[in-house]
Amino acid sequence: MTANTIPVAFIKQFESEVKEAYQRKSSKLRGSVRTKTGVRGASVMFPKFGTGTAVQKPRNSPIPPMNPDHSSVEVFLSDYYAGDWVDKLDELKTNIPERQLLANAHAYALGRQTDALIVAALDGATTARNVTGTGDLADSAGITKAKILKGLEMLNANDVPDDGDRVGLVSPQGWTNMLGITEFVNSQYIGQTDLPFGGQGMEMKRWLGVVWLRYTGLSITSNIRTGFIYHKSAVAHAIQEDVTTDITWHGDRAAHWINAMMAMGAGLIDEAGLVRLKSTET
Known part of the structure; x- marks a missing residue:
């Protein structure tokens, strides 16, 4: 018996279920950053384009070029896998939807890894991007209105677009x-439509021009949690291979090896486009 004897419909259905679960429930942050797909090679360059200044000129003289700064940020790709064995006879003894459960488990694992890459990129910002101060601005305080307003002030001072x-x-x-x-x-x-208790529940809402997300994967050190406010264009997410699956029959094990995989990476493009909100948690 070979992998070719596995019904094609089963393989296609399993792969579609993995992708659906990955997009529907798993990665929370993928859509919140700048993404490039179809990457070839071990890394990809994300261009960073500076600003220019308009100038005056004497009548009939040449217009001087602005010559804005051009630079790029390199993002390296890494491979990730999520696999499980499914015993042929075990499938006959269970009354649970094994295929669907595995599809969800694989998708959720890859989704958490996708978000972890993005958070690691955000964590790479220097301490200069920290909101600091005393009282409600101190790291010893929680997430306060003063801390949020100071973070937005820092973004505004860097002309980070307030464009939604x-x-x-x-x-x-x-x-x-x-x-x-x-x-x-x-x-x-x-207004009623932006209350955090309706629509998508307690998970997400828009306030002060920011889409706020409740996320469990933020880093914490000695009870100091690091949150963020950032602009989508400030963070890069590169996709070489989106979530795909492979199902292979192993006769020596009398089981199928079901594997989901992806190749992705993330990096920080522009520190000026983010701030870090430090807060103490119990």
């Missing part, structure tokens, strides 16, 4: 802190 593509990431405890901010939850400030 700003994203805020906070932990579950940070989200609880934000629910204590009147302007974040009171319909008199934000």
Whole structure:
């Protein structure tokens, strides 16, 4: 018996289920960053284009070029796998949808890894991007209104576009802190449609021009959690191979090896496009 004897419909259905679960429930951050697909080679360069300055000129004289800075950020690709054995006879003894459960498990594992790559890129920012101060701005405080406003002030000072593509990431405890901010939850400030209790539940909402996400994978060191506010264009996500699956029969094991895989990477393009919100958690 060979892999070719496995029904083609089964393989196609399993792969489609993995991709659907990956897009539907797994990666939360993939759509919040700048993405490039179809990458070839071990790395990819993301261009970084500087700003120019308009100038005056004497009548009939040549127009001087602005010569904005051009640079690039290299993002390296890594391979990731999620695999499991499925015993042929075990499939006959269970009353659970084994294929669907495995498809979800593989997709969720790859999705968490995708988000971990993006968070690692955000963590690569220097301490200069930290919101610092005393009182409500201190690392010893939670996620406060003052801390958020200071972070937005830092972005505005760098002319980061306020165009709807700003994203805020906070932990579950940070989200609880934000629910204590009147302007974040009171319909008199934000209207009924933007309340965090409706629509997509307690997970996501727009406030102060930022799409806020409650995310569990933020790094923590000595009870200091690191959250972020960033612009989509400031972070790069490179995809060489999107989520794919492979199913192979192993006669010596009387089992199928079911594997999902991807090749991706992430990097920080522009530090000026993000700030870090440090807060203490119990």
